[in-house]
Amino acid sequence: METDPGVSSKADQALAAVQGKVLSKGPHGEDPATAEAAELTDAEVAKVKAMGATAAIVMHYGGNDWANAQVAGLKEGFAELGIQVVATTDANFKPDKQVSDLETVITKKPDVIVSIPTDPVATAGAYKKAAAAGIKLVFMDNVPQGMTAGKDYVSVVSADNYGNGVVSAHLLAKALGGKGKVGVIFHEADFFVTKQRYDGLRKTLSEDYPDLEIVESKGIAGPDFAGDAQAAANAMLSKHPDLAGIWAVWDVPAEGVMAAARASGRADLKIATQDLGKNVAIALAKDQLVAGLGAQRPFDQGVTEAKLAAGALLGKTAPPYIALSALPVTHASVLEAWKQVYHVDAPADLQKVFKK
Structure with a gap:
């Protein structure tokens, strides 16, 4: 899918604007300290x-x-x-x-x-x-x-976490050229921070990218988050053959979405998520399926x-x-981001699969 230069520029400006900033409030509405x-x-x-x-x-x-x-x-x-x-x-x-x-x-x-x-x-x-x-x-x-x-x-x-949802929304929109149908897999629990991500994603897509349509949202409760997300993604891909992207609430559910995409022959699907886990990092390094994510520290x-x-x-x-603050991670930045997040160099197998 070709990216839209106007959307790319808009997303890049938005990501630059939130760099180093915290958009979330605390559980009781507190302003964040550093x-x-x-x-x-x-x-x-x-x-x-x-x-x-x-x-x-x-x-x-x-x-x-x-x-x-x-x-x-x-x-x-x-x-x-x-x-x-x-x-x-x-x-x-x-x-x-x-x-x-x-x-x-x-x-x-x-x-x-x-x-x-x-x-x-x-x-x-x-x-x-x-x-x-x-x-x-x-x-x-x-x-x-x-x-x-x-x-x-x-x-x-x-x-x-709200900022991570915002970051992943901009990265998904950029990968999709700002238009198309999107599925969303959220955390179905009374869990403050995963709700914040979901809110950040929805608000950003609706306000900044009106041509991106969330056609289906599905909650997963775990504890088999990858398996539950795979089942949800399979259902979405079957129901919406023209689905362009799926957002998953963190990296383990995103692994389930990747499995569903591969099983459906949908190598073109764009996935966005939060958390720089090893498996999503490998997908980013290969420049396959995962378009970008917001990383925690x-x-x-x-x-x-x-x-x-x-x-x-x-x-x-x-x-x-x-x-x-949230850390936007793309294919280009994944190896450096690994070092920032984990305070060690990216593992050899991650460096080895990086597509130059």
Whole structure:
């Protein structure tokens, strides 16, 4: 599909305008602070190191590149602060499992828990129990219902998820020349940050690219996000043979969309998503199927969360909401983006398949 020079220019200008900016508000409408707000002086670091503090990491689900990078950033951040990580858990996106994980972790009496709630309502009681036990809570992305920053928890650290939705919308529009039919696969859950992405995408397409029509939106609830997305994409491609593109809410569902496109012989389909996972990065490097994505900075988020936790142990007050800007990633920028996101060079197999 040929790109429209006018649309390309419009998309490029829009992407340049949001570079380094945060478009999201926090879970309670808070204005975003930058990661610099979590910085510690050398004297503060020395005080934290002398405490012999402990921390636990309670994930919503693990094993994907985003979660691995968050945990890696947290562990590196805590190691530099002399804080020992005594538990790392994976709830496989099941609220009851996460509640059980939290109850087990609380018995270890860590000074800090860094966590991302799978469900803000179902897990709230367990987090309140942790707070009541005097454990400092730092959240990623999502906060439990009925809890207040500065009182019940330290802060929430997030990517600019609304901005990521905006970025992926512009990249998809550019790849499609600003016109055609699009399918959307969103996260069907009470999950603040994935809702933000979906909102950012829809608003941008409707306001900036009126000739791009969302003909079908389908929610997936997991835990088999790739499989659910593949089934949704298969149905969309069957129902709309002229479908030009599909947006998926993060990289794992996008892998399911890629599988559906290949099975349907639709090598021309344009896919946009969020999160620079390995498989979507390989597709970008090959210049196949994935047109572009908005990347989070999970390693940097993890380091920031560790610093916020340390500051809380010293009695410092943190901003209620800290966000890191979205990173637009295209075929041309994928190798450099990998280094920015994960703080290591792109793996050899990714570099090897890069289409020059």
